[in-house]
Amino acid sequence: MIEESAGIAEARSLGEVSWQQLPQPTLTRLAGYLPVLRSLREHGIAGASSGKLAGMAGVNAAVLRKDLSYIGAHGVRGVGYDVTGLIAKLSMILRSDRIRTVALAGASRLGQTLLAHTGFGHGFTVAALFDVDPALVGTRLAPGVPVIAPLEAMAERLAADPVEIGVIATADSDAQRACDIFVAAGVRQLLNVTPVHLLVGPEPAIVVRQVDLALELQVLAFHAGRSRVAPAQHEETVTA
Amino acid sequence: MIEESAGIAEARSLGEVSWQQLPQPTLTRLAGYLPVLRSLREHGIAGASSGKLAGMAGVNAAVLRKDLSYIGAHGVRGVGYDVTGLIAKLSMILRSDRIRTVALAGASRLGQTLLAHTGFGHGFTVAALFDVDPALVGTRLAPGVPVIAPLEAMAERLAADPVEIGVIATADSDAQRACDIFVAAGVRQLLNVTPVHLLVGPEPAIVVRQVDLALELQVLAFHAGRSRVAPAQHEETVTA
DNA sequence: TAGATTGTTAATCGATTAACAATC
DNA sequence: TAGATTGTTAATCGATTAACAATC
Numbered sequence: 001m002i003e004e005s006a007g008i009a010e011a012r013s014l015g016e017v018s019w020q021q022l023p024q025p026t027l028t029r030l031a032g033y034l035p036v037l038r039s040l041r042e043h044g045i046a047g048a049s050s051g052k053l054a055g056m057a058g059v060n061a062a063v064l065r066k067d068l069s070y071i072g073a074h075g076v077r078g079v080g081y082d083v084t085g086l087i088a089k090l091s092m093i094l095r096s097d098r099i100r101t102v103a104l105a106g107a108s109r110l111g112q113t114l115l116a117h118t119g120f121g122h123g124f125t126v127a128a129l130f131d132v133d134p135a136l137v138g139t140r141l142a143p144g145v146p147v148i149a150p151l152e153a154m155a156e157r158l159a160a161d162p163v164e165i166g167v168i169a170t171a172d173s174d175a176q177r178a179c180d181i182f183v184a185a186g187v188r189q190l191l192n193v194t195p196v197h198l199l200v201g202p203e204p205a206i207v208v209r210q211v212d213l214a215l216e217l218q219v220l221a222f223h224a225g226r227s228r229v230a231p232a233q234h235e236e237t238v239t240a
Numbered sequence: 241m242i243e244e245s246a247g248i249a250e251a252r253s254l255g256e257v258s259w260q261q262l263p264q265p266t267l268t269r270l271a272g273y274l275p276v277l278r279s280l281r282e283h284g285i286a287g288a289s290s291g292k293l294a295g296m297a298g299v300n301a302a303v304l305r306k307d308l309s310y311i312g313a314h315g316v317r318g319v320g321y322d323v324t325g326l327i328a329k330l331s332m333i334l335r336s337d338r339i340r341t342v343a344l345a346g347a348s349r350l351g352q353t354l355l356a357h358t359g360f361g362h363g364f365t366v367a368a369l370f371d372v373d374p375a376l377v378g379t380r381l382a383p384g385v386p387v388i389a390p391l392e393a394m395a396e397r398l399a400a401d402p403v404e405i406g407v408i409a410t411a412d413s414d415a416q417r418a419c420d421i422f423v424a425a426g427v428r429q430l431l432n433v434t435p436v437h438l439l440v441g442p443e444p445a446i447v448v449r450q451v452d453l454a455l456e457l458q459v460l461a462f463h464a465g466r467s468r469v470a471p472a473q474h475e476e477t478v479t480a
Numbered sequence: 481t482a483g484a485t486t487g488t489t490a491a492t493c494g495a496t497t498a499a500c501a502a503t504c
Numbered sequence: 505t506a507g508a509t510t511g512t513t514a515a516t517c518g519a520t521t522a523a524c525a526a527t528c
Contacts, residue, residue, distance in 0.1 A: 025519070031458040035412075035435050049485065058437035062488095062521060069487060077486040078528040094458055095465035102457075113353040114453060124457060164464040165457065189460040191453075195275050197298035207463040209456045213354060213431075216449045217342075217364060217405065218271040218334055220429040223447040224404040225335035265495070289509065302497060302512095309511060317510040318504040 026067045031094060032057055033064070037087045049080035100124050103163040103187070105178035107131040107148060110193060111169030127163050130154050132174060151178065158185035165189045172196050266307045271334055272297055273304070277327045289320035340364050343403040343427070345418035347371040347388060350433060351409030367403050370394050372414060391418065398425035405429045412436050 022030070036056045040048060050068075054061040068075070073089040075081040091097055102124050104111050115126050131137075132151045139148055149157050151174065158181070166182035168175050168190060175196040182190060183200055192198055192210045200206040262270070276296045280288060290308075294301040308315070313329040315321040331337055342364050344351050355366050371377075372391045379388055389397050391414065398421070406422035408415050408430060415436040422430060423440055432438055432450040440446040 023519075027462060028455065028459060031455050031462070032435075032437075032452070034458070036437075051485085056437065060521065061485095062523090063519090065485095065487065066520095075486055076528060077526070078484045080485065094462050096458065096461065098461075098465065100457075100461045100464055109353050110357050113349050117350050117453065122454060123461065165460050189464050191456055191460060195272075197272075197276075197296065207460060209460060211451055211453060211456060212272075213357065213451065214362060215268070215271050216431055216451060217340075218274070218336065219268055220405050220431060220447060220449060221336065221338075221340045221363065222267060222271070222334050224340055224429050225338065263495075291509085300497065301509095302499090303495090305509095305511065306496095315510055316504060317502070318508045320509065 022070055026070055029057070029059060029063070029067050030071070030090060032059075033067075034087065034090050034094065034096065037083055037090070040083050041087065045083060047080050047082055050075065053081065096123050098123070100165055101127040101163040102165045102167060103128045103130065103154075103158065103182070104167045104169060105130045105151065105154065105182070106168065106170030106174070107133070107136055108169050108171070111167070114167060114169060114193065124165075127161060128157055130157075130178075132170070151181075154178070154181045155185055158182070158187065163187060165191065168192045168194060168198070170194065262310055266310055269297070269299060269303070269307050270311065270330060272299075273307075274327065274330050274334065274336065277323055277330070280323050281327065285323060287320050287322055290315065293321065336363050338363070340405055341367045341403040342405045342407060343368045343370065343394075343398065343422070344407045344409060345370045345391065345394065345422070346408065346410030346414065347373070347376055348409050348411070351407070354407060354409060354433065364405075367401060368397055370397075370418075372410070391421070394418070394421045395425055398422070398427065403427060405431065407431045407433070408438070409433045 033053065036053060039056075050061045050065045054064040057064065065075075068081070068086070071089060071093045073081075073086055100123060104115055104126060107129055111129075115129070129148045130151050130153070131148060134150055136148050137150055151170070162185070164187070166178075166187040166189070168178045168182070170178050172194050175192065175194040176198060179190065179192070179198045179200065183206060188206055190198070190200075190206065190208045192208055193212070195212045195214060198208055198210075200208060273293065276293060279296075290301045290305045294304040297304065305315075308321070308326070311329060311333045313321070313326055340363060344355055344366060347369055351369075355369070369388045370391050370393070371388060374390055376388050377390055391410070402425070404427070406418075406427040406429070408418045408422070410418050412434050415432065415434040416438060419430065419432070419438045419440065423446060428446055430438070430440075430446065430448045432448055433452070435452045435454060438448055438450075440448060
């Protein structure tokens with residue numbers, strides 16, 4: 001399931017590391033620190049140590065310090081980190097200030113929910129929604145979501161109105177086709193919520209992230225069966 | 241975000257490895273092979289090499305062979321693997337024959353969709369649905385889903401009617417509470433779709449899997465910003 | 481100053497991968 | 505047999521972790 005490139009940090013001038021080449025685990029964790037910091041700020045807490053932050057984020061304190069040092073977010077020895085400063089730095093790196101445009105292929109229930117759940121108010125705008133079902137064309141499934149075009153019309157629509165992120169929530173049998181159309185239209189970031197492994201040409205730098213809820217349940221089902229047989233060791237959170 | 245225990249395979253009698261102690265990545269990949277194999281069977285293909293299977297699943301061929309050897313699913317040298325045999329073996333290991341009972345905390349839109357999307361027809365039964373909103377109590381949100389009880393009534397309901405898997409799709413502020421109630425009720429497998437890092441006592445073997453869609457979009461947003469600045473290297477799929 | 485906490489190094493750990501002898 | 509493909513080893517790679525000197 002994991003077919004990750006090297007993706008490892010690339011040395012720069014003075015032995016420093018470009019924050020444009022963060023290790024994948026670091027990038028994912030950095031995005032996870034943001035809600036923790038926002039929560040602290042809401043509670044009026046101005047500063048926190050790496051130990052406190054790491055505890056809340058569910059990571060090791062050393063790894064958190066290392067992650068932050070990658071992006072030049074420095075704390076103060078003996079004191080800790082400034083919450084507001086960290087939020088600013090992280091937002092800058094993750095570009096969460098900027099609004100991203102998203103197109104959604106597959107107006108399935110899951111697709112619509114993703115749209116409603118993540119699409120609004122947090123830096124993402126759903127610019128277009130596509131589906132194979134011609135009956136849906138022209139209807140409005142969510143308030144503010146502009147159009148629904150048939151899957152066939154994706155190419156031209158995306159050419160006229162480019163998006164940065166494509167979400168694939170089609171039926172399994174349409175997933176690869178939707179992917180191909182997105183890629184051909186120049187979309188370089190894809191979120192795939194189908195269980196299909198998407199094939200993208202190796203030429204352009206396409207980033208695909210896959211979330212497979214059925215697979216998550218499968219894994220839990222395995223553990224459910226095991227827990228009766230063997231009362232067992234201690235295990236913990238695995239983040240998708 | 242990853243706070244995984246050792247979880248590594250434990251040696252058994254003759255140097256063999258108990259398939260009850262699979263490495264986490266292996267277990268996740270094994271669950272991913274199943275849909276690939278089912279797809280092959282549907283197309284009437286009886287056998288496949290590790291190379292072919294690995295290609296379809298998006299993994300390295302050597303890792304697939306190693307994964308299968310963990311569970312004693314052997315191929316034939318010079319020939320490959322038997323599709324039907326593999327399905328049977330994998331189903332046995334992952335216990336996908338048995339129906340698992342699931343309880344859902346948080347009748348949010350995302351919660352309801354998870355219920356509709358994964359709950360039916362694939363080995364899972366939603367036994368109970370809980371929400372903080374008293375107005376929802378007694379209503380039926382999906383056909384066949386028995387009851388909605390307030391979050392407060394979870395403990396007694398779960399005591400009377402135990403479940404194997406708990407799904408947490410509440411508001412962020414209720415996530416830890418829902419988790420605590422599940423754990424107290426003896427639920428040992430949790431799927432957390434909130435961005436909250438759940439704290440579970442280290443004593444019982446609780447398996448928590450977290451899927452954070454907002455975080456996935458954040459990561460993609462980062463890459464979206466980067467792709468303009470640096471046309472960049474080649475990257476590939478990262479599975480949640 | 482004394483205490484606390486960072487930033488970073490060095491060691492450990494586990495997972496991935498290529499390669500190849502075994503063998504159908 | 506000859507060709508193909510497995511099962512497994514050994515090497516590589518990267519990520520995690522503990523530990524500690526630097527220093528606020």
